[in-house]
Structures are given as structure tokens and as C-alpha cells.
Amino acid sequence: MDIRTYFPRHPLLRQYISYYYFLVVDDPDFNVTYYSFPNTTTPLNIHKNIETKIEPYATSIAESKEQNNVMLVQGMRKQPLLANLKGRLDKITIHFKPLGLNQFISKPFADIAPLDSQLFTDWCHAPGYNHFIADFYGTCDLERRVGILEAFLLSIYKPMIIDPLLINAVNALADTSNEQNIQQIAQELGISTKTLSRFFTKHLGITAIGFKNIARFRHSLQVNQQGKTLTDIGYESNFCDQAYFINVYKQIAGASPGAFFKSISKFADDQLVFKLLDQGTV
Template sequence: MNIQHYKTKNRILRNYIDGYYFMEKGKSGSAVHYLTFPNNLCIVSTTQNADVKIGREKIVVTPSKKKRITTDLVVRYTKPFEVVYEEPTNEITIKFKPLGLNRFIENISDYFSDGFYMDFQPFDDLNEEMQIIFDIADRNKQIERLEMYWLSKLNTIELSRLEKILDDVETEISITEISKKHNISRQYLNKIFQKNLGKTPSEYRKVHKFRKALLDFQKVKNLTALSYESLFYDQSHFIKEFKSLTNIKPSSFFKNIDSNKEIAWLFF
């Protein structure tokens, strides 16, 4: 499978976009099958000449004889997500940071209610522009055109208060204390989180700690030390929370996963 990851090049977009995945159709027609695990990013994927079906914890991509561009959004999943490509296809995936996509789309909550959104077209020219980008042969020029397009959609949206709340949720401060600190009820905190991030503060924190553990594992190989490094109470709490998001014990997960700073996939 030919999937390549690229970091965001434009210094402004780096504030909102974590990076990109490019998949190429290639000569091999072999199926691709893997598990991906919960994260707090907003994933926008555009495929060329393929049919995409998103079901309960599963995405299936099949080749299509029709020339088409399909864009979908995945913002929330709390269990491993199974991804199946019947054969590799041309696909570009943009990884938006938490609150990143909000800078480009005003009514973002319209797309967050189900955790994913098929036929995601927040702009009338999105699919047309993506077709142009697919037709560019040079990868650097593809990324340049992609970033120019998203820069053209950037809005001045005031999110500083929500960013401060988000910073607190990524710490060990209790959700109740965060509500008090910002003079809002816990119910209202849940409401603004679901509206702007597609999940509750507790869910966001749980996934954040899991993802922190994946990064910390690069330097802390001992599970006990990793538990405390990643803000868990103790090792038993770490194992319980980790397994609830992956269905796998941490010891088995780290032995089998393709894990680094960019990806965490389990291939079949």
C-alpha cells in the first residue's frame, strides 16, 4: 500500500492542520484492511473514482467505474474503526487539529451530529478543486494547491475562550472545576463541546490521554511509567481506559501496532 504522510507546509495553516495522507492507486490491486484508533482530529478524506460507505465503526471503499469525487468527514469514534479498501485508490486526507476545521466553516455543528458526514461539501467548489489537485502530477505542487485552497477559505472566528477551556481539559483539572473556573455549568460545557468538537469534554480527555500515551511510548517503554507520564491514576486505570478505546491490552497493542508519531494502525 502506498500511503505517504506530509506535514503542513504553510505556517498559518500549521495552526489548524496537522498534516496530510496521500494514497495512490498504483499497480497493485490487493485489498487494504486495517484498524485505526480514536483520536481528537477532524478527518476530511477525498477519494477519486470510488464509492465510500461509512457504517457503524467501519469504512468500506470500493472502486467505481464512474468518474467522481467523494469527500467525507469523520470527527468522532470511541472504538477501533475498521477501514477496508477493496483495492488502493487515489485519496487525499486532511487531518484538522481540534477546533481547526472550525476556522474555515461557520456552522460546523451541522456536520458533527452523527460523528461522521458523508458527501461533505461545505464549499460549492470543494470537489471541483480536489479533482484539479488529483490531476497534478507533482506532489509538492499538489500540496501547494491544496493549501492555497484552504487558505482562501480561512475565516476570522473568535475561539480564544474555547481554546482556553480546551487547554484545561487536556490537563488533570476535573471537568467540574473547569466549569467553575470559566463560570459556566457543566451542562453548558458539554453543550459547547459537542457543538464545536463533536464530543463531550470527558470523551475528549479520554482520547487525548490515549493519544498522549502513544507518543510517550516512544520514550517510555515501561507500562507503569507510561501510565503516570500519560496522566493516568495508575497502571490498572491506564489498562482499563486503554482497552476501552482499542479492545486490546496495552502490552499486546504495542507489540502489534504500526505506531509512531503519525499513525496508529493495525493491519490485517
């Protein structure tokens, strides 16, 4: 798959967005099936002229003769998502940092993305949305598209007042270099573990421990690039023992760590990790 990666230009957007990637396919026979894996980022996809079928942990996208624009957003999922892409496609995916999308929506995150994958309509009635889509898909220049997208995002930016305690908790749980359990973090913030759990469920759509395991999982992918043993990878990613390391991987990745690392492919400057099942005309 020819995936092109771009990083936010505007300093405000860099606070909330990790990166964008484009997938533009002009081959009607294109057909690829793959698994994508849980991440601490929130992917939001904007597609041109597609039909889609969404099932639990399985989403298919196919070229459509209907002239439309479809947006999909993925919640903070705990299991791999099976994806199938067919035909000519033209999409951008925005990877929002934790709490990032919250700054650009009109409802709580838990209301916007309660499922692993769903249609996203929150922007459809925003002032300038139709003009944005027309301009965005009116050019094939990806650099220009990034500029058009960022102008739209800045126009709908509504900074959400989030309790600083939640932000501190998110940062603490994502920091694998300073291992702390949920109870320690809640105690340091002066709140109960129940309050901490409510924060995460409302604003991130996942429990605190679920988020922490995903952060450990994503860190282990980075450590694996350094050619270390499975024992070292588990230890450096703060999995308390090998049995727990394996159990979390079987849930999040659907395989043991050793089998998983042998099966994955990386795209978008190693930002994306997929397990390709049917490469078709990739």
C-alpha cells in the same frame, strides 16, 4: 502502505492543521483491512473514483469505474474504526487540529460530523471547488497538490468566532503535563460543567471527559515510543490508576494496553497508528 506525509506551509493553516498524508495506490489487487483509533484531530479525506460503504465504526473504500470525487469526514469517535481499502486509490487526508475544521465549514461541527464517519459535502458548492478538484487531480506531483489544496483552503477560510473559554478548555484538557479535572477547569474559566459540556458537544462532537481520555490515550502512544513500562506509561499520561488505564484502553483501542502496543503498526512518520488485520498486497 506507501503513505507520504506533508506539513502545512502557510502559517495561517499551521494554526488549524496538523498534517496531510497521501495514499496513492496503482495496484488493482491492493487490499488492506485495519483499525484506526480515536484521535484529538479530525481527519477529512478526499478520494478520487471510489465507491464507499459506511456503517457504524466500519468504512470500506473500493476503486470504482465511476469518475467521481468523494469526501469523507470522521467525527470525534470513542471506539476504533474498522477500515477496508481495495484496488487503485488516490486520496489525501487532512488532519485538522481540535476546532480546526470549524474555521472552514459553514455549519456547526456537530451538524457536519455527528457520526463516527460520514460523507462530507460542505465544500461542494464553495466557489472554486470544481476548479480546485480538477487542478488537484490534474497533477501527480504531491508537492504541487499541497500548494493547490492550501490555496483552496485559504479561499474558503471563514474564521469562526469561538468563545476564548472553549479554546482555553480544549488546551487545558489536551495538556497532560498539567492534570486538571473537568470541575477544576470549569471553575477556573468561571463556567459550569454543563456549559463546558455543551461547548465540547457543539464544536467538537464529544463530551469534555471523552476528549480528555482521547488526549490521554494519544499521549500514552508517544510515551510508549520511549520504551517505558506500562505502569510508567499510565502514570505519565495521567490515568489515575491501572484499572482505569486498562478500562479506557479497552474502550478506545479495543484491547488492554499491553496487547495493543504489541499489535500496532505506525505510518506517516509515526503520526498514524493502525492495527493491520489483512495486509493483502500492502
